[in-house]
Amino acid sequence: MEYTCDRCKQTIHPTTDLRYTLTIELEAAGEGDEVEIVDESDTASTLDELQDLIDSADAACSSVFDDAIYQIKQFDLCKCCFQAYIKNPLAREPGTVELKRKQNSV
Numbered sequence: 001m002e003y004t005c006d007r008c009k010q011t012i013h014p015t016t017d018l019r020y021t022l023t024i025e026l027e028a029a030g031e032g033d034e035v036e037i038v039d040e041s042d043t044a045s046t047l048d049e050l051q052d053l054i055d056s057a058d059a060a061c062s063s064v065f066d067d068a069i070y071q072i073k074q075f076d077l078c079k080c081c082f083q084a085y086i087k088n089p090l091a092r093e094p095g096t097v098e099l100k101r102k103q104n105s106v
């Protein structure tokens with residue numbers, strides 16, 4: 001099976017090229033306040049109600065609100081893109097950090 005690099009769209013041949021998988025997991029971190037998921041399972045006395053809960057959970061998962069709390073993303077990278085990524089994983093503009101430091105010290 002062939003893969004495609006998610007960054008440069010180049011085909012990655014499993015026999016000749018190294019393939020890197022990148023998993024990015026983002027989770028909102030509160031100050032001591034855990035994000036609580038309300039457990040409504042007590043109220044689900046029948047299978048129908050349970051199914052309703054599952055349906056509403058699906059709807060909640062696809063909402064924008066949930067995206068703001070937790071996201072997981074997976075990418076396939078070729079060797080070149082892996083090396084480029086690992087040098088600058090947060091895609092920072094070169095020099096931005098230095099510039100801020102200077103402004104703060106003045």
Ligand SMILES: [Zn+2]
Pocket residue numbers: 005006007008009010077078079080081082
């Ligand atoms: Zn690539």
